[in-house]
Amino acid sequence: MAGRRRIVYQLVAPMERTLGVAEIGRRRDYLQRHAGACTETEVLSVPSGYASIESERDAVKVAPHLLAGLQKADADGANAGIIGCFSDPAIDAVRETVTMPIVGPGQSSIALALQLGDRYSVLTPLESGHKRTTPRLRAQGLVDRLASVRGIGVSVVELANEKSGAWQRILETSRRCIEEDGADVLVMGCMSMAFMDVDRELSKRLHVPVVNPVLAALKTAETLLDLGLTHSRASWPSPPEKAYFD
Amino acid sequence: MAGRRRIVYQLVAPMERTLGVAEIGRRRDYLQRHAGACTETEVLSVPSGYASIESERDAVKVAPHLLAGLQKADADGANAGIIGCFSDPAIDAVRETVTMPIVGPGQSSIALALQLGDRYSVLTPLESGHKRTTPRLRAQGLVDRLASVRGIGVSVVELANEKSGAWQRILETSRRCIEEDGADVLVMGCMSMAFMDVDRELSKRLHVPVVNPVLAALKTAETLLDLGLTHSRASWPSPPEKAYFD
Amino acid sequence: MAGRRRIVYQLVAPMERTLGVAEIGRRRDYLQRHAGACTETEVLSVPSGYASIESERDAVKVAPHLLAGLQKADADGANAGIIGCFSDPAIDAVRETVTMPIVGPGQSSIALALQLGDRYSVLTPLESGHKRTTPRLRAQGLVDRLASVRGIGVSVVELANEKSGAWQRILETSRRCIEEDGADVLVMGCMSMAFMDVDRELSKRLHVPVVNPVLAALKTAETLLDLGLTHSRASWPSPPEKAYFD
Amino acid sequence: MAGRRRIVYQLVAPMERTLGVAEIGRRRDYLQRHAGACTETEVLSVPSGYASIESERDAVKVAPHLLAGLQKADADGANAGIIGCFSDPAIDAVRETVTMPIVGPGQSSIALALQLGDRYSVLTPLESGHKRTTPRLRAQGLVDRLASVRGIGVSVVELANEKSGAWQRILETSRRCIEEDGADVLVMGCMSMAFMDVDRELSKRLHVPVVNPVLAALKTAETLLDLGLTHSRASWPSPPEKAYFD
Amino acid sequence: MAGRRRIVYQLVAPMERTLGVAEIGRRRDYLQRHAGACTETEVLSVPSGYASIESERDAVKVAPHLLAGLQKADADGANAGIIGCFSDPAIDAVRETVTMPIVGPGQSSIALALQLGDRYSVLTPLESGHKRTTPRLRAQGLVDRLASVRGIGVSVVELANEKSGAWQRILETSRRCIEEDGADVLVMGCMSMAFMDVDRELSKRLHVPVVNPVLAALKTAETLLDLGLTHSRASWPSPPEKAYFD
Amino acid sequence: MAGRRRIVYQLVAPMERTLGVAEIGRRRDYLQRHAGACTETEVLSVPSGYASIESERDAVKVAPHLLAGLQKADADGANAGIIGCFSDPAIDAVRETVTMPIVGPGQSSIALALQLGDRYSVLTPLESGHKRTTPRLRAQGLVDRLASVRGIGVSVVELANEKSGAWQRILETSRRCIEEDGADVLVMGCMSMAFMDVDRELSKRLHVPVVNPVLAALKTAETLLDLGLTHSRASWPSPPEKAYFD
Missing domain, CATH: 3.40.50.1860 (Rossmann fold)
Incomplete structure (x- = not known):
């Protein structure tokens, strides 16, 4: 090759x-x-x-x-x-x-997510950072199938330090994306979240694909x-x- | 791995x-x-x-x-x-x-094209087949950045047989996608066109990326x-x- | 004539x-x-x-x-x-x-619904079947006024057999379309539901038009x-x- | 009945x-x-x-x-x-x-046109009147499949009087809707045009359906x-x- | 000047x-x-x-x-x-x-709101009047960033008479726009509401900009x-x- | 005040x-x-x-x-x-x-243009810079009424120096926006173009409003x-x- x-x-x-x-x-x-x-x-x-x-x-x-x-x-x-x-x-x-x-990674993740389910949600670290995501997706013409963007309430550095509680917040927020917002596929909206290497476990727990932006x-x-x-x-x-x- | x-x-x-x-x-x-x-x-x-x-x-x-x-x-x-x-x-x-x-291949090609340029065009074989493409892209929420769908006027079997003239039609139609429709990236909308293995040559000639759906x-x-x-x-x-x- | x-x-x-x-x-x-x-x-x-x-x-x-x-x-x-x-x-x-x-019938029903209210909801039989509806409406450019698609949780055959409880499920689900999703008009998204001949009764109960796809x-x-x-x-x-x- | x-x-x-x-x-x-x-x-x-x-x-x-x-x-x-x-x-x-x-009649015509072809054009009488049409279609969420709105350059009263030349203008403008704008179906955007009773003839000439708003x-x-x-x-x-x- | x-x-x-x-x-x-x-x-x-x-x-x-x-x-x-x-x-x-x-005033207010936040909500007087707003915004191509339209349940004349309770209804409804609908900016959708001269107070209470359509x-x-x-x-x-x- | x-x-x-x-x-x-x-x-x-x-x-x-x-x-x-x-x-x-x-100035100009005509075009200096404009407008949900973005083929510094020929290019490009793209209102998409102080003259010549982003x-x-x-x-x-x- x-x-x-x-x-x-x-x-x-x-x-x-x-x-x-x-x-x-x-x-x-x-x-x-x-x-x-x-x-x-x-x-x-x-x-x-x-x-x-x-x-x-x-x-x-x-x-x-x-x-x-x-x-x-x-x-x-x-x-x-x-x-x-x-x-x-x-x-x-x-x-x-x-x-x-x-x-x-943002573009690549959404491109993959679009092939894995009809509607996707993006998990961001802090709530405050979440406002930056939607306009960016709009700019790319990719909001028609966006279910939601939700912050998990944990900062990037806390994620990188695998702060206790982060996994639980990811799990809970993901569940709301699926149950309340109708997401069929989840996208981790942060590299430090991705490097936690919990995407497969999350997918196994919630029965939907989870896209890791690093990968x-x-x-x-x-x-x-x-x-x-x-x-x-x-x-x-x-x-x-x-x-x-x- | x-x-x-x-x-x-x-x-x-x-x-x-x-x-x-x-x-x-x-x-x-x-x-x-x-x-x-x-x-x-x-x-x-x-x-x-x-x-x-x-x-x-x-x-x-x-x-x-x-x-x-x-x-x-x-x-x-x-x-x-x-x-x-x-x-x-x-x-x-x-x-x-x-x-x-x-x-x-349709979904994969567009997912890649979206990362390679702002607006994409799809090349289909016959003009008559081209009407099927747009509704499918609409269903996937992917028309906001569609520049055009254009048929090259050659049937799939003729493409598979590398009919003389097919390459020329691909080249000319691609040029119209770029010049008249504003395409930044081209997607070959047919597997037999893709198997012709001319996508790199086409890209070299026209200076835009060309996505091969097989690959x-x-x-x-x-x-x-x-x-x-x-x-x-x-x-x-x-x-x-x-x-x-x- | x-x-x-x-x-x-x-x-x-x-x-x-x-x-x-x-x-x-x-x-x-x-x-x-x-x-x-x-x-x-x-x-x-x-x-x-x-x-x-x-x-x-x-x-x-x-x-x-x-x-x-x-x-x-x-x-x-x-x-x-x-x-x-x-x-x-x-x-x-x-x-x-x-x-x-x-x-x-899908196309005809929506075409009628668009003239009867601003936002419409579609009632489907099973929840599992409901995922097929939205992409189809997107393909037709008809989602801008879609309030929701909701499954009533009854299979087509059960509807055709006028299974006890079906009517109640239709009524409850319709109410949620109106109250939670903002539907102004309802579309029965199944022929067996339509052949139950309950659309007029449903309309009378809920005070919104109900479109029967058979008719x-x-x-x-x-x-x-x-x-x-x-x-x-x-x-x-x-x-x-x-x-x-x- | x-x-x-x-x-x-x-x-x-x-x-x-x-x-x-x-x-x-x-x-x-x-x-x-x-x-x-x-x-x-x-x-x-x-x-x-x-x-x-x-x-x-x-x-x-x-x-x-x-x-x-x-x-x-x-x-x-x-x-x-x-x-x-x-x-x-x-x-x-x-x-x-x-x-x-x-x-x-506007709503009814578009509702019918949406079932007869993928993209529709609307023929209006004067060019000056044509600016009113698009916002109205936007308000109804029905522009995704609009190919064009074109005025034929003949006033309503002239149409009603079947002014010589009107038919020719309808024919020419319709042809441009099809050839330049990609319309698959035409909608007569004026009742006096509709009452001229030429929609079937127009359809026969141009091989696309023509919707008469009166009917x-x-x-x-x-x-x-x-x-x-x-x-x-x-x-x-x-x-x-x-x-x-x- | x-x-x-x-x-x-x-x-x-x-x-x-x-x-x-x-x-x-x-x-x-x-x-x-x-x-x-x-x-x-x-x-x-x-x-x-x-x-x-x-x-x-x-x-x-x-x-x-x-x-x-x-x-x-x-x-x-x-x-x-x-x-x-x-x-x-x-x-x-x-x-x-x-x-x-x-x-x-409707157009001017939205034009201003679009510069003050990502998503806006419109407050209308009666619930019954609220159905007129969305099609009008659609006609103007301005719904992509609309969070919601909500009626406060008070008539225009009651607003003009500064009916007791109106302010409380405005406050509560605005809060729902922000908390439930995700509004970043509020638009008062009624001139009598605007002439109440409470927009600055509302903004101070809820920490989001409030657009007064009169001004x-x-x-x-x-x-x-x-x-x-x-x-x-x-x-x-x-x-x-x-x-x-x- | x-x-x-x-x-x-x-x-x-x-x-x-x-x-x-x-x-x-x-x-x-x-x-x-x-x-x-x-x-x-x-x-x-x-x-x-x-x-x-x-x-x-x-x-x-x-x-x-x-x-x-x-x-x-x-x-x-x-x-x-x-x-x-x-x-x-x-x-x-x-x-x-x-x-x-x-x-x-970009946001303010479009906000004004939306109140002055149905469809607007943006004039940019170089063709090469024009690709940046559309995604930005998409991000703001403001492309539904965008007629076109056209470069005039003159750099910003040349505009600032009021290079001979710039005015003519502005005039010609504007005319194409109106005649070919259907623009009802023009937006100058560059501050140096705006500081040339020719917007009123352009408007007088072409009979459409011209928005000056500085002002x-x-x-x-x-x-x-x-x-x-x-x-x-x-x-x-x-x-x-x-x-x-x-």
Whole structure:
């Protein structure tokens, strides 16, 4: 099939200083464990930022670093890039400026969910972050089959630390998505939730498919590489060449 | 990653009698060549049907055979099934009755296209077949970003026989999708068009991504197996048990 | 106005063997009793199938027989055909292949409901069957005013046998459609429910119009004949001529 | 089936003084000729107004008279009312205040068109009047399958007088709806166009169904009476009782 | 900036005879108090009508007077007109026939609300009047972000008389819009509710913006005058010149 | 009415170094000239960035500076902020973090356009930038009445320099929006185009309203201040307090 290829996973926080180096390693291992035989995964950090993206402010602040990180990886010969946040921050800017395929976990997860059930719900960490999701799905024309977006009331960092109680909140909120909102399939709307590695257990308990955005993104990146596909220059034209005033 | 798994590709025509056994072999080889290391592909025929699906009549006639074929494959231990037609015939019926994941090339292609550009066009064989596509996309809530559906004016069998002129028609029609309809990404709306193996050449000529539904379906099936996902019983509940009067 | 015309009502089950010949006669009488002076109604059975359509599997299995039955009726000089199931199975295939107008009770009922209130709800028999309805309405661009689809939890055969308790379930479920979902008009989403002949009583109790799909279809068929209208060949082009391999 | 019933067709112009009494008679005859055996049709005029409705101004001016005319007919024992203009003026107000079913030719025509093809176009008289149509269809949630609205460039009165050239304009504009806009079915968007009685000829020439709003409305009124249906009080609640200050 | 300009506020009831001359004066003062330095406001009554618009019947009856009143004001040199009812009655007819900008409080309020939050709810007086709102928003393509329309169960006249209990009903209903329907911003759907001058208090209590339609319309009128803008003749073409038969 | 208030207009380029200080002054004068009597306008620059925003890359790079600039202005007692780019960059992030109302010229312009005609078109500078507009309008649920987005083929800086030929391109492109796309109202989709001060002339030539986003934003800011309104905390919740790792 394809030769050896390198997929970079761009973190959205300076994780060495927030959750620590070990967590970066754990995430890299998780990715590698689920990667295909020819795939080498790499996890990139950012020089500065908040510990997580839970608001547009957080996204705006880290976005230039995501752009720089993935531009550099592209220049260094990486084969595909994954933006390590369900809200796909800076994805359009990155696509404009690199040639390797750039995968957004939010987009990949919904694309998979649409094939697994008629109506999907998205689980977000905090209630406060949940307001950012719907407009983004509207922008993509993907709300017709959205059952609901629900926050579980646990912050991203608490999820990453597998705070006691988080699993219970995920379970309860998921149940409401199914019973009250009519969801047929669930999408985990946060990478730290995904890295908890509880999606299969959740699915087993609730009898509906649960999409893990880390894995959806990884498999989509591999698929694009397998098929020789990248994003359309017609949709993301190269920016006009012009000076940056620093 | 995963162990060895068998993916069956269910043809929608009795191809031994239409395009011939060699073509079945060629298609099986094409699939296997693009499959992952752990994937074994198998191509299933049907006992009767038209040489191609180009109308709802054709779909209705072959649908019970698709259902039976994939039910048998599921019972025989296959791990995933692909319905070998872009119009995803009988997909809901099959999903209701089997537990292995069932992939529709139409659905998989659009799911991929949505990540590769803002607006997509679908290329169908005959003009006459093109009227079936839009309602199906509407049913899935996926028309907001549809640029157009255009027939190239060549029948499925002519495509399978790589009729002289077909490539030219594909090229010209694709160009109109881009220039007149505003498509950013193209989707080949026919498996025989996909098996022509011209999607990369088309993409190179027109500078937009071209989604091949055979490969989109294959990679989606592999992804679902890698991730342990299958379609939601909440969306496709098992039919009530009851007698069939033959 | 018009001369004498024959409208065939195509059953979707081999009713001689399921509900029995008497029920076929009762349904024919019901149709004739509501038919216009110049209309002769006829009820056609199918050679095989399930006792009812409650899943896509059921629809797929009986669809070729519906196609054959209505093609034969058209060839035999019938003037219009009604597909005897609210899910309008095989309607597109039949329309492609016959010239007489083909009426789908699902389509006719919604068309009437749209003129009787702002938002409509559809009552289906089993909860499990209810998932098939929304995508079909989406395909027709008719969900903007859909209040809800609710199953009453009674199977089609139980409805046909006027199982004790069915009426109460219809009444309760209808009330929830109005009070919880905001329905202004109700549509009975099942022919056996319609043949119970309780729609007027239901309407009287709940003070909203209730559309009976059997009668909506019959009156639409008569209207099309009165006005000399049939479905558009532009939407349902004749299938290309080609051999069927049996 | 049903007993004798009286359907009133409410003109939207003081036609005695505009097109003349003979034209009222001709329209009444046309209606009666297409009516069912048990139907008696009656044509009501208004005391004042413009010769036609070609703008919202025209509609606003005649609306109180339509309301009064149909309220009186209802009180006098009429069984159903048709508003004699494709734009269905005052229909909501009338429905709030009478108990007999009130039919809008615009709504009835689209309801029929939706069953005859996938996409429909509406032909309006003047270009200037055409801007009123789309918002009205949007209000009803019926634009998803609208191919186009096109004016033929002939005024209502000129149509009523069968002005030379009108037929040619209808034919040409219809052809553009089909060829340029993708219409599968045409709807005549004006009662005077409908009363020209050229819809069947147009359909024969262009090979697509053509819906005549006069007849669509008449048949819908008869259907509602046959089925004992009227509009929902939940959608059109009775106005609160209160004094009118004259 | 601009010179002195006169904005007329067209009442929809003969208020001298309903709420009384003092209330007209109070409303005029309220408008003037919120108007810009160069704005002179004027309140016009109508010769006849109901005391309020709470149904389409009420709107139809007063619409010709609104048309005449604003036509006369336009001819008399007014610079802009506001239609004094949230349902924007006769707005299209008026726009067709005058050159000064005509502002509808319903349209202006929603336009503002769309900039203040993602999802908005509309508060209407009576439950019975609430059914008129959604189709109107659909006609304008503005329902995608509509959270709900809820009636507070108090009539317009009771609101105008600041009936005891009205404030409590407003508060409770608003709370339900926020908590049950997910509204981020509230729109007062009635001018008498707006003239109660409780919008700021409501906003302070519930911590969401509350749009007052009287003030939204006034500021929009001033903006249009400041910017030299008026409604498009392409959307609201001048009616064809023709005789009115009185 | 209101007291003295300060509205800051946040530039999106380090204009001292790009177009020069004089242009900043000219823009400030333009704003002040159109401001109300009580309004003081102020133009803020950014420390670094591209000369214009013509891609998502450009937006991502300048967004943190917009955020910082408007946060500082808010802290310094400004009363309202305008983001000086039609694409409303960073608007959600700013709204999350400040209490003064933040106006996006894109949102304000469309809100006004929706009241001036049925269908609107947006004129963008370069063709390449035009792909960013539609998803943004989709996110806001405002595409139902969008006629088209068309680039005029002139860069932002060329517009700012009033490059010869720009006016002609604006005129020609606008004409196509009206004649080919059916626009009833035009929106200038670029601040530099707006500052050319040709919108009134364009409107006079083409007989449709033309919305100037600079002025739409300014008047909206004044309106929000007049009415005491600001964006909803429910839609833009304050970000969780947490450390920023620099």
